[in-house]
Amino acid sequence: xxxxxxxxxxxxxxxxxxxxxxxxxxxxxxxxxxxxxxxxxxxxxxxxxxxxxxxxxxxxxxxxxxxxxxxxxxxxxxxxxxxxxxxxxxxxxxxxxxxxxxxxxxxxxxx
Numbered sequence: 001x002x003x004x005x006x007x008x009x010x011x012x013x014x015x016x017x018x019x020x021x022x023x024x025x026x027x028x029x030x031x032x033x034x035x036x037x038x039x040x041x042x043x044x045x046x047x048x049x050x051x052x053x054x055x056x057x058x059x060x061x062x063x064x065x066x067x068x069x070x071x072x073x074x075x076x077x078x079x080x081x082x083x084x085x086x087x088x089x090x091x092x093x094x095x096x097x098x099x100x101x102x103x104x105x106x107x108x109x110x111x
Contacts, residue, residue: 001108002108004065005097005098008059008097009094011058011062012083012090012091012094015059016084016091018048019087020088022048022049025042029045060084063077063081064077066097070101080097
């Protein structure tokens with residue numbers, strides 16, 4: 001379960017960063033005047049959402065496997081899924097998951 005958690009942690013940070021950067025770029029793209037340098041930059045960063053989407057799919061699979069191994073409930077899994085869609089939330093959820101899974105990792109390392 002240690003490798004699965006490590007994979008989850010990396011994916012959570014990557015998804016979180018892509019979501020924050022993508023959100024900022026979308027704000028630049030849609031809120032700034034057409035043709036400005038920052039608006040063009042925001043428009044050029046549109047493929048970032050494709051990367052976020054594909055990595056989010058892998059994140060969902062890893063989060064599902066982690067919740068199954070840890071024997072967590074469906075609402076806990078859903079919180080992990082929503083965190084990948086709300087900018088900034090995934091960092092709080094990752095810390096929460098880490099604190100909840102630490103005793104299980106210590107227990108598995110001891111045996």
